Amino acid sequence: MLVRYLSQIGKYFLMLKEVFNKPTKWSVMRGLIFKEIDDLVIDSLGIVAFISFFVGGVVAIQTALNLTNPLIPKYLIGFATRQSVILEFAPTFISIIMAGKMGSFITSSIGTMRVTEQIDALEVMGVNSLNYLVFPKIIALLLYPFVIGIAMFLGILGGWMAGVYGGFTSSVEFIQGIQTEFIPFHIAYAFIKTIMFALILATIPSFHGYYMKGGALEVGKASTVAFVWTSVIIILVNYILTQLLLTN
């Protein structure tokens, strides 16, 4: 069991090495990158915006409802919303959702190419299929921090709207809360996490699609397995980075 996991991990890193080997012609690669930006990044904006806005609102309402003690200042609603959205909700929670959305798309599209011999066709022609398929996804997901930036903004906006229009706080108090004890490093921490998650989102689903065996049914199974592993790794990396960057 352990040996199997270790050999999978080894295989994963060998795959990464091969991704950066023997690059595809730039004129072809450019088109691939734009296509991935469209499929992975642009296509996710809608759902990310929707979820962020409403979850931001819920965070604000929950905080407000828990502040029953009149001695606790109202600006804490804005403060709590900002902290939870920027530190955890936008980078981690959205990435788990993206593990489902982008991840299953990546695994199933690469997996389908595997079972229909399209990957063999690339290799036989002399194309480095890993570079051809995975590299543009990694590059496209360099834009992932922008997605998370949007999620942060809309999450806080959602919190503000829910707080103000729900009658839980005033706009002034909320904005005061957003600015309270602002630590710039928290933003850096959030984006360091985001970049790591972007790499995980691009490569782990690719790994499961690329090395899958079997037919159409197995493509579905591989997508599920890839989602589980991508989420697990995101959660573990989140824990490790938080331990490393925020404690001491």
Add this chain to the structure above:
Amino acid sequence: MIEVKNVEKSFGESKVLKGITTTFETGKTNLIIGQSGSGKTVLLKSLLGIFTPDVGTISFDGRIYSDLTSDEKRELRTEIGMVFQGSALFDSMTVEENVGFPLKMFTTKSAAEIRDRVNVVIQRVNLVDANHKKPSEISGGMQKRVAIARAIVNNPKYLFCDEPNSGLDPKTAIVIDNLIMEITQEYNITTVINTHDMNSVMEIGEKIIFLKNGILAWEGTKKDIFKTDNEAIVDFVYSSNLFKKIRKAQNKDL
């Protein structure tokens, strides 16, 4: 000419290819036949370099594959065209883009030159009105034609086809077989075809090797196949009732 010398290949305990030695000739359609599981695909993939033989050598007009540097291997691969069993067309691309793909990847041709060449081969395989369609929008027979067009677009010296007519009706299958044979002769290509279809054998079997359990059990031409006394091949050929009837009829004539 492709020379195969004493090629062996095992997966774990099971030996799939057992000392295969043969040659595939230039300008001819060379057929690998045998029952399901006899090792045809493994042999073809070994020729293509997708599998590496455990022992033995494969040489392409004198170039021994295992002795080539990785650059030379890549170079050789651009001389190879392959038609996969399921066509393996890129489903995100149109027919035209599929056919032009090897040119776009491996030549410095301009977009206009690529378009011209693509149109030539698309006409050569008799595809009409399909240039801008996606593979999912055309029939299986048309997909095979696209796959053949893509395989020959970069003027390959070697053409490999894994069961090119599986899943096609007998009439279309013969059309596809003949197309491959014509192209082979026209461009003097070394063509290797994997099949278990006796119709193909009778149509285009210029050189046939017969695999049984990973052993090369017989080789010859389509004419030889009815004269041989080799039990294994007789058994394989006459497992089809159609051919049993033909043989009976022939025996009556004699």
